[in-house]
Amino acid sequence: MQHVLIANRAAIAARAARTCRGMNLETTALSARADTQNTHVTWADHEITVPGHGLSDTYDSAERVLDAVDRSGVDCVYPGYGSLAENAEFVMGLEDRGVTFVGPPARALRLAGSKAEAVEVARRAGVPVLPHASGRGRDEVLARVREIGLPAVLKPEFGHGGQGVRIAHTAADVEQAVAAGPARTSWYVEKYLPVNQVIGISLAVDRDGTVLPLGERESLLVADGLKLLEASPVAGVDTSTLAAMRADAARVAGEFGLRNVMTVEFIVGPDRYYFLEVNGRLPLAYRMSESQMDIDLVELQLRIARGEPVPADAYPVDRARHCLEARLFVHPSELGSFPEVGTLSRFEMADGDAVTFTWTVDPARPVTYELILAQALAANSSRAAAARLLRKGLEASRVEGLRCYLQEILHRLNDEC
Template sequence: MQHILIANRAAIAVRAAQTCRGLGLRTTALAARTDTQAAAHVAAADHEVTVEGRGLPDTYDSAARVLDAVDRSGVDAVYPGYGSLAENADFVAGLEERGVTFVGPSAAALRLAGSKAAAAEAARRIGVPVLPHATGRGRDEVLAHVHAMGLPVVLKPEFGYGGQAVRITRTEADVERAVAGSPEAAGSAEAAGTSWYIEKYLPVNQVVGVTLAVDHGGNVLPLGERESLLVADGLKLLEASPVAGVDARVLEAMRADAALVAREFGLTNVMTVEFIVGPDRYYFLEVNGRLPLAYRMSESQLGTDFGARSGTVSGARPGTVPGARSGADSGTPPGADLVELQLRIARGESVSAAHPVDRTRHCLEARLFVHPQELADFPDVGTLDRFELPDVDGVTYARSVDPERPVTYELILAQALAADTSRAAAARLVRKAVDGARVTGLRCYVEEITRRLDDEC
């Protein structure tokens, strides 16, 4: 691994380029010609390769176009960040055929993790608790499973990504609308032909993500847990760590089961195993075999010298690349660098579990997602009349938007992370940051986040 294609964009691509530079690795940035905001992540890299097309499925998320970019750029490795290619088994298989290293799990492991039904059955076989579930296509088959299971249920596309088209259905009419492809119910015109994963709904619950790193020898490095505090339109707007209100013995059992799942699936690199926690027990939900969007929370709770080490690569911490900011923040809080850990594992290095997560350090992250109503003409999102984030001691931002340019391809304008000695203290810092943000021209959930933060302060 000497030359890395960064197959993503925006803040995570800037971070990856900075980390690679700190390790002495060359980078090529992937840029869609229709991406007016590509300047920041292109400037952070050593080279650029462009792709044609319009919209994520035809550019950054297109396995065919990105594989063509791999061929044209002559790279020997691909870093996907947390984009959809990070969990695309067909894309990874294409890299494997070319002898190009993928910074993430194998195609076979991703294929298993990518099917919600197959993943649940694999978890059940090794004794990890799962909710009642079934799969079906079409109205009659799905309704038959719903009748057997009993309402309410959660409907998810079996091979869905990022919470897309997930719906809680409380009536048969809800189920029929989802399966028929009603835009307001399922968010997809192709829903009628979708293979649906039907799961019993747990009314009182917390969703807990257990993040871990696994090397090619099966060694596991815990990277902390977090819970979702606010979800809207299928988007995680607010997450916190450590998890509150869950018995320590239950959390320890979830950590052990997450490691079991990772090993059973053959997953390597950095990943998150999600569980749903009810009043008296927990259940496996799914595996995200990629860097989590909340990776900076894990970094903040880890020490500065952790994880994979072989002595063959400089361990220098990545800094800001001179001249490459273009409005981009590195978003690196004090502590570890999970992108570096990913690269080291991909090189075949071993992880060490000798660096515990500091769960006395409370982290909270808010995400200014662009509201779905603003995305009707995606990838042309719109224009920002004003985009200012306040300087708040204790808060770091991940962002790469240049407000002077038309906004295209942006799903998240910024992420605000704070860490302190208590959740309330961290929440006050994030609330000060979000409340002080001046964002006009595009709606991005500022009011919803500040209202939820009031409950935590």
Template sequence: MQHVLIANRAAIAVRAAQTCRKLGLETTALTALTDTQNTHVAWADHEVAVPGRGLPDTYDSAVRVLDAVDRSGVDCVYPGYGSLAENAEFVSGLEDRGVTFVGPTAAALRLAGSKAAAVETAHRVGIPVLPHAAGRGRTEVLARAREIGLPVVLKPEFGYGGQEVRVAHTESDVERAVAGGAADTSWYIEKFLPVNRVVGVGLAVDHQGTVLPLGERESLLVADGLKLLEAAPVAGVDARTVEAMRMDAARVARAFGLHNVMTVEFIVGPDCYYFLEVNGRLPLAYQMSEAQLDTDLVELQLRIARGESVASSEVPVDRALHCLEARLFVHPQELADFPAVGTLDHLELADVEGVSYAWSVDPARPVTYELILAQALATGADRATAARLVRAGLAESRVEGLRCYVEEILRRLNDAC
């Protein structure tokens, strides 16, 4: 590993370039010719451009990025937390070229990428799962939902990032959900728990199978399939249950053959927890883990990718430190003309002691490929302190011109966290 293509953009691409520079690695930035917010390019040693419009046709296109790999002569690809990080066909193309991928193998990603296969694998190694099924078309999906019993959650079996996830309380809801998807969509159907919380267990696994815990977090606010607010450590779940999920997450990683940094998600009900899914990539919440670990997770990813071993006790998690992160996702309705999203009239993130931001948007340039404008992170001795800091940071910031859930986040922070 000497020359890394950073196959992403925005804040995570800037961070990856900074870490690579610290490690003495040469970097090439990926950029779309139609990306007007390509501020990340300045942080890399070189750049390689791809044609097209929109994320699926540029940064998330396996074909386009593999072509960029060929043209740039890199020997390693770092994907950050974009969809390429979990694209088995893309990784397979890198394996064929002898190019190192900073993440799991193509075979492991294929298994993790199918929600039905992933749940069956977790069940096979003794991890609790919810009643579930898979099907295509209105008739089959409706029949499976009836067998499980309403309400159910419907997800595209190979969906990514919470896309098109729907809760169906009635048979009419099921029919509408199926009608709203592509005709050839394979649907994953799962029993819905009305009272629940989603807990993500972070871990890193090296090529020798050593598991390094990276801490646990929970979602406090989700809208339109987007996690707007997350907190660590987990509250309201007893320590014994959290420890059991931690152990089961390690079992999942080994059963799937995953390595590098990942998150295993569980859904926690009143009296039990169940496997939800595994994300074999750097989480969007990686800076929360870094705060509790006092280590660079991007560096850890690169170390594992080049074959280094990590000791399970190498990086202890400080679970007494509370972290809370808010994410200013651009509202989906603003993306109707994507990638020409619009223009920020004003973006000024407040300088509040104890609050840090991850962002790379230049408000003077048109917004094209932005899905998220900024992430605001605060730490404290308890969750209330972290919540108060994030609330102050967002309340004093000015984000005008694009809707990005500020009001929804502030309302949630005004509740007890």
């Protein structure tokens, strides 16, 4: 493993290139020809461009990126947290070429990619699951919802990132959701818990199956299927329940045959918790784990990929260190002409010792391909103290020209201060 293609863009691509440089690994950055915000390439040793327009035809295209692998002569691909990180067909293409993938094997990703198959694997492993079913078309989905009962959650079975998820309280809601989705979509239907917490348990697994816990976090604010604010450690869940979830997360990883860094998500209701899904990639909130463990997770991913063992107790999680992370996602209303997003008339992040921002946006250039303008992380000895720091940093920042949920995040932070 000597030459790494970084199959992503923006902040995670720049971070990966810096980590590779510290490990004396040669890097090639991927760049779409129409991407005016390709500042991530400045951190890499080489650049390779891909044709096409839009994410699905460039950075997220298995065909385009496999062609870039062939042209660049790399022996390893690092995907970050983009959709290629969980694309089983893409990983199979790398395996056929003898190219190392920094992530789980294709067969594990194929299982995790189907919500219906994933929940059955968890159920067979003895992990609690919600009542669920799958169906296509209005009549079949309505029948499945009647079996489970309302309210219900409808998810595209092979979707990711929370996109396309609908909560149905009535039969009319179900019909509207199915009508709004692409034709012939396979829908995964699950019982909805009105009172709940969504908790992600992150872990790393090496080639021998040794599990390294990476901490857990909860979603504090979700809008339009986007996780805007997360916190760690989890509040309001007793230690024995969290310990059981950690054990079940490790059990699920083993049943799937997952390797490298991943997150197993659970939903906690009034009486118990249930398995939700597996995300077989670096979590978007990876810096929270890094802050609590004093570890470089990108470096850990690369070391696992080249076969190095991971001692299970080498990096203890400091749960006395409270972290909150806010994400300034571009609002969906701004993405009508994607990948041409728009322009920023003002973009100033109040980076400092108390709050660290991650971004690669150049406000002097037209904004293209950008889904997240910045991420802001604060850490302190209590959640309230971390929330105050994060609120102060965001209030001192300025984003004008594009809507990015800044006010919604500030409003939610007021509840935590």
